Amino acid sequence: MRKEFVRIMRIWSQTLLPPVITSSLYFIVFGGFIGSQLAPIDGYSYMQFIVPGLIMMSVITSAYTNTVSTFYFAKFVRNIEEILVSPTPDWVVVAGFVSGGVMRGLMVGALVLVVSLFFTHLAIFNIAVLLAVILLTAILFSLAGLINGVFAKGFDGISIVPTFVLTPLTYLGGIFYSIEQFPQFWQNVSLANPILYMVNAFRYGFLGITDISLWICFAVLLGMSLFFILVVLYLFREGIGVKH
Amino acid sequence: MPAVSVKNLRKVYQGGAEALRGVTLEVEEGDFFALLGPNGAGKTTLIGIVTSLINKTSGEVSVFDMDIDKNRSLAKTCIGLVPQEFNFNIFEKVEDIITTQAGYYGIPLVQAKKDAEPILKDLGLWEKKGETSQNLSGGMKRRLMIARALIHHPKLLILDEPTAGVDVEMRHSMWNFLRRINAEGTTIILTTHYLEEAEQLSRNVAIINKGTILVNEPTKQLLARYGEKNLEQIYLDLIKAENI
Numbered sequence A: 001m002r003k004e005f006v007r008i009m010r011i012w013s014q015t016l017l018p019p020v021i022t023s024s025l026y027f028i029v030f031g032g033f034i035g036s037q038l039a040p041i042d043g044y045s046y047m048q049f050i051v052p053g054l055i056m057m058s059v060i061t062s063a064y065t066n067t068v069s070t071f072y073f074a075k076f077v078r079n080i081e082e083i084l085v086s087p088t089p090d091w092v093v094v095a096g097f098v099s100g101g102v103m104r105g106l107m108v109g110a111l112v113l114v115v116s117l118f119f120t121h122l123a124i125f126n127i128a129v130l131l132a133v134i135l136l137t138a139i140l141f142s143l144a145g146l147i148n149g150v151f152a153k154g155f156d157g158i159s160i161v162p163t164f165v166l167t168p169l170t171y172l173g174g175i176f177y178s179i180e181q182f183p184q185f186w187q188n189v190s191l192a193n194p195i196l197y198m199v200n201a202f203r204y205g206f207l208g209i210t211d212i213s214l215w216i217c218f219a220v221l222l223g224m225s226l227f228f229i230l231v232v233l234y235l236f237r238e239g240i241g242v243k244h
Numbered sequence B: 001m002p003a004v005s006v007k008n009l010r011k012v013y014q015g016g017a018e019a020l021r022g023v024t025l026e027v028e029e030g031d032f033f034a035l036l037g038p039n040g041a042g043k044t045t046l047i048g049i050v051t052s053l054i055n056k057t058s059g060e061v062s063v064f065d066m067d068i069d070k071n072r073s074l075a076k077t078c079i080g081l082v083p084q085e086f087n088f089n090i091f092e093k094v095e096d097i098i099t100t101q102a103g104y105y106g107i108p109l110v111q112a113k114k115d116a117e118p119i120l121k122d123l124g125l126w127e128k129k130g131e132t133s134q135n136l137s138g139g140m141k142r143r144l145m146i147a148r149a150l151i152h153h154p155k156l157l158i159l160d161e162p163t164a165g166v167d168v169e170m171r172h173s174m175w176n177f178l179r180r181i182n183a184e185g186t187t188i189i190l191t192t193h194y195l196e197e198a199e200q201l202s203r204n205v206a207i208i209n210k211g212t213i214l215v216n217e218p219t220k221q222l223l224a225r226y227g228e229k230n231l232e233q234i235y236l237d238l239i240k241a242e243n244i
């Protein structure tokens, strides 16, 4: 874990800066130019409405790409063997990689939050919900990145999922709109997207508004995290992707 | 008590390559054991299974009477591995590589630093402790892998071609180092393509070819049986006879 932190700090310019720049662009383009043309949602300006989602989005992508790339790289240069020959229990190894992803996710999230304050003002409605949601989300996507890293067979394999699954899901996850603005059919489709629940619960933490009940959001987050933990521990026990 | 006991070990890789075809082998505690064989004979595969880097297809392996399936983490603490291929974290400095590895064995940082000093000095790496592994020469990297394998004071040291690419002088000092730690009680298993090295160092020797053990006896006995010939000539005869 300390090792992860050191690694992150060493390459912070690569790992922390790009997400912040991307988010700033979103703020300017969507929040600033387009948002000024849109009607307020639930009494909040469009900018205020999208900020929680944008923070969430950067946390998700950062946590995910951190674990998938660290794990894949360790596998690629065989450095993972240092751990495999040692008696380190699987759960500790998982915790190490996941905490690296969580740390990077939260650091990026915090930076995006700071940047967003240049564009709008934010009140915090419920800090406990806010922190719990962001932490769980970071854990969940770190785990997901780890699973991806286990199966990745090449450098392509670490970018396919983020590009073709993660990005569309985050875009459709209610970051830029409230699903109540959708026709019923698309509302139902959206409900199948786990990211929707996280974005809504997170937005609740800031604004106190959500499309979905908080309990369901937390159930989805906890349920998925638990499921991913079990999957990861199984993959590690069998040595899938690392032991021939 | 045997340091390593292997019974009827088989390994078929996913592509169908049969690397080990029923290997049975015992290495006594305190032994200096040479495992010889041509490229692709199955040496690294055998070592990989004993050190939990490779999953076996069938058979039994125990280390100091601990079955690696039932008592894996205890078995792992007894082994130090010097792998055939470099597998460092290329960003880490020499000293950090050692202390990180120590961490995987649960040794606290302060203790690890203390323990690392004599090992690095013995292997002539103390001056290089602040260097990243990328900046070391091939022979220094080999020595660094030995240092890393010894940080948790294993009872069994397994070296997979530790002297490949090491200059003559350094090879001799490595031999002396290995002789010394063997005399101090560490069991050593060594693979090498330098038959002279095996002849000089080993008390017992096994020759493996195409996944099958051809010879397994005390080095002196093998040499005596063939009269005038040295180990290299005996080895060539045996492998040639096998390939006809």
Ligand SMILES: Nc1ncnc2c1ncn2[C@@H]1O[C@H](COP(=O)(O)OP(=O)(O)OP(=O)(O)O)[C@@H](O)[C@H]1O
Residues within 6 Å of the ligand: A244, B013, B014, B015, B017, B018, B019, B037, B038, B039, B040, B041, B042, B043, B044, B045, B046, B084
């Ligand atoms: N990951 C792998 N997947 C498939 N086949 C493999 C794998 N690793 C090794 N093999 C095959 O298993 C056989 C034994 O390989 P191994 O690496 O154990 O040989 P070796 O005795 O260590 O050879 P060398 O002296 O060249 O290091 C070879 O035929 C090799 O091609």
Ligand SMILES: [Mg+2]
Residues within 6 Å of the ligand: B043, B044, B045, B084, B160
């Ligand atoms: Mg080999």
